[in-house]
Amino acid sequence: MRTLVFIPAWNEEGSVASVIADVRECLPEADLLVIDDGSTDATGERAREAGALVASLPFNQGLGAALQTGYLYALREGYGACAHLDADGQHPPREVARLLQEIYGDRADLVIGSRYRDPSKAESDDYKPTLSRRIGTGVFRFFLTLATRQRFTDTTSGMRAANRLVMALFSEHYSPDFAEIESLQLAVREGLRVEELPVRMLERAGGSSFLTPLRSAFFIFKGMIVLLVGQFRPRHAEASER
């Protein structure tokens, strides 16, 4: 099956090239697209030098819009499966390959890589969440589970694999404000099979998280409103709004 791996990147010049090289090594069959979300550093050039196809958004549009660009490309270019991972080196491509296996086997329409796995198997360079991150994760987990009646542990994971049903849905409907969570809610509401797979994630290689405590609180508050509103959205909404 033709596969596209896309990597949203915003000012990740330090890590994007090594991520591309890793993906090449672990997923030699897949095509690679970097979505440069209006970076002000040399992210786009580094990605091009590393041999990836680069879609450069003319100005920063946010993660949701960047991911949607990838889904749109995958849909239009006729890929059977697609996957995305972060450009900061937190997501090992080997794990992305595992997510894709679920799509190839048609066991799910959308597969989420969850960073929360059995703690007894933890290794020293594994991902360790901060306190504010843990609180936020707990709140989102609770409300998303409530909204979808399906158990999710990692609601904001940026490592996912999808088939064409999901591409068609997300290329039309993908909230720019709260992409990760709302997209899960949307996919479940539209009757798609969403599956979570525990994966190994690493500490970020470069860049820093944008979350400060105050921002986290606002983030959580916004997420709850988004989820609440999402419950009242029409199902199978017409795709002709834009």
Next chain:
Amino acid sequence: MSGLLLAAASESPKVHLTSQTRVIAAVLALAFMGLVLELIRRDKLQERFSVVWFVAGLGMLVGAAFPGLLTLVADAMGVRDTNVALFSIVLLFLLGLALNFSVTMSRQAAQITRLAQERALEKANAQANNGKSHDMTRSSGR
């Protein structure tokens, strides 16, 4: 603007405007409508956004010409103080207008995003097409 004038003029529950204030209110209303027309003429305002402002100007003009109407409206709303009725109406009108602008902005933000995405994908496709010839020149060069 006429609202302020009307409010200032009505110390008693009934609206009593002197002919002087009514003339000033009417002139301001006409000037406002003239400004709207001028903005359209100079392409600073699109027609579809101008209708609501033009109607607002007309409302001001009617208020200046027939101040008794406001008392009628206040009575219909069950408000004893005509000033309160006036301010409530104006406030609700502006609130609705602000919400309408937010809706317009949201739609345009979505359109801008899609435009940016289309442009990004075009660039990627151009790179893909160039890349093929580029790779050949690079391999023959070495």
